Amino acid sequence: METHAGNIHIVENNKVKLKIILALALPAVIENFFQTLLGFVDTYFVSKIGLVEVSAVGVTNSIVAIYFALFMAIGVAANVRISNFLGAKQPEKARHIAQQSILLAILFGLITGMITLFFSEPLLKLMGIEENVLEAGEIYFKIVAIPSVFMSLMFVLSAVLRGAGDTGAPMKVSIFINIVHAILDYIFIFGFWLIPEMGIAGAATATVIARVIGSLALLYYIKRSTTLSFRKDYWKPDKQHLWELTTLGGPAAGERLVMRLGQIVYFGFVVTLGTNAFAAHQIAGNVEVFSYMIGYGFATAATILVGQRIGAGNIDEAKQYAKLSTWIAVGSMAILGLFLFILGSWAGSFFTDDQEVIKDIGTALKVSGVFQPFLAVLLVLTGAFQGANNTKFPMYLTAIGMWAVRTLLVYVLGIQLGWGLLGVWLAIGIDIAVRAVVLIVQFARGKWIAVKKDVESECHPQTTKETMSGCVNNY
Structure with missing residues (x-):
């Protein structure tokens, strides 16, 4: 009878946790969806100017992605530490580190x-x-990038709010500014009423204005x-x-930069397969990106909830949320994988x-569909590790996976064995x-937590002897 009652309690407890996870994850998924969807709109408008402009934006974004890596890293750190401090019932420390992250x-x-x-031209020539x-x-x-302080603020202010458990505000701001961005894109690129046609400069201006508005809204x-x-x-x-x-x-x-550098190398291998194959690879990637929205949404929830429970010294509950x-992410992305x-x-x-390109796209997305559950695990457990202050292990793992597995296998399967795009996407899937x-093995072994000293020193009063084992530095 007691066992039956205990099982009911566990089920009810999991239902509560499920609601909390969905409340945090769904706004992040919606935010990512709008960013991706309206990113397509932005690309569409620029494509109407000409292929030169499309190439210019694409090359510039490859450099700006390095800036993104730096800004996102500050955001990850702020998110984790704020959630740790709030979980440890130290709101003033959370407030202090939020302002320091800004x-x-x-x-x-x-x-x-x-x-x-000072270096825009040399950087572009390097490409x-x-x-x-x-x-x-x-x-x-x-x-776009001289006023990159607004780009940086957008990343970090959103992360600060998420660290406090508010994923709704960043979602609202993201949806609003992306709609504003799309409207301003059209007005500034093609001209409207008193505003002259500005072409690619108009596309850049629209981006900056949207970021300024977004930064002010997040500050509000x-x-x-x-x-x-x-x-x-x-x-x-x-x-x-x-x-x-x-x-x-x-x-x-470091993890983001390693990923970017690896992508540059294996993209070079894909280019050798021919223009059609590379075009198919890019298009397949644009379709697959929608699956990442779900993974990143649940990864956001995992980072926040794990961070709060780690801060409170409740390791068991942190593990349950992870x-x-x-x-949930595995189930959702398995369904999406079936559609792909x-x-x-x-x-x-x-x-x-x-038809040749369409066939290659279909092949790539079939492979991607098979590996979607693994992608879900990779994204969400990475978020859980980060929530537990362990950002080093995912970086090392990404470096090894990208260079020793993905890039090597892209060359062997795609080029040497002549499997083409099938080999390329198999290599990506195997790496994932x-x-x-x-990550699953490390998680199961308990080697995923690295609690900072200021949180460790104030573990929650309810911390048990078993959960106290998490209040150590496992780096």
Whole structure:
């Protein structure tokens, strides 16, 4: 009888946890969806100017992606530490580190802006672009990235709110500014009423205005938050917190940079397969990106909930939230994987009429569909590791997976064995599966937690002897 009652309690407890996970994950999924959808709109408008402009934007975004890696790393660190402190019932420390993360965002935004101002042309030339693309690229790059402080603020302010458990505000702001961005794109690119046609400069201007509006809106939400509202004395730079954010965020930045560098190398292998194969690869990637929205949404929930429970010293509950978030993501992405497997070629037909390219897109998305459950595990458990302050292990794992598995197998399967795009996407899938399995093993062994000393010293009073084992540094 007691066992039956215990099982009912566990089921009810899991239902409550499920509702909490969905409340945090769904706004993040919706936010990602709008960003991706309206990113397509942005690309569509630029494509109407010409192929030179499309290339210029694409090359510029490859460089800006490196800036993104730095800004996202600060955001990851802020998210984790704020959720840790709030879980440990230390709201003032959460507020303090939130403001310090904003200072760091401003600093890095100004530095990358200065780099763009003085080195935009050399950076673009490093990408090996042609002269006609260089001129358009420099115009776009300077307008978009000199004021990159707003780009940085967008990432970090959103992360600050998420760290406090508010995924709704970033979602609302993202939807609003992406709609504004699309409207301004049309007006500034093609001209409207008193506003002249500005071409690629108009596309860049629309992007910057949207980011300024987004930064102000996020600041508004933070200022009205009882948990995070600013204190004047917390704006003074604090070396300890700034160093803490840098060291925790550094591996997250490293992970993104390793991924980008690896992509550049294996993209070069894909290019050797021919123009049609590369086009199919890019289109398949654009379709597959929708699956990442679900994974990143549940990864966001896992980071917040694990971070809060780790901060409270409740390791068992942190592990339960990580497991449950992963299982929900696996189920959701397995269903999406089935759609990719069955409807991949049909989706490709929206982008091209070339039957060879459509066939290659279908092949790539069939492979992607099979590996979707592994991708769910990889994304969500990475979020859980980060929530547990362990940002180093995912970085090391990404470096090994990208260089020793993915890039090597793309060359062997795609080029040497002549399997073409099938080999390329099998290589990507195998890399994802290997990293997912390694994370599962580390998680099962309890080697996924690395609690900072200031949280460790104030573990929640309800911490038991068993959960106290999590209040150690496992780096």
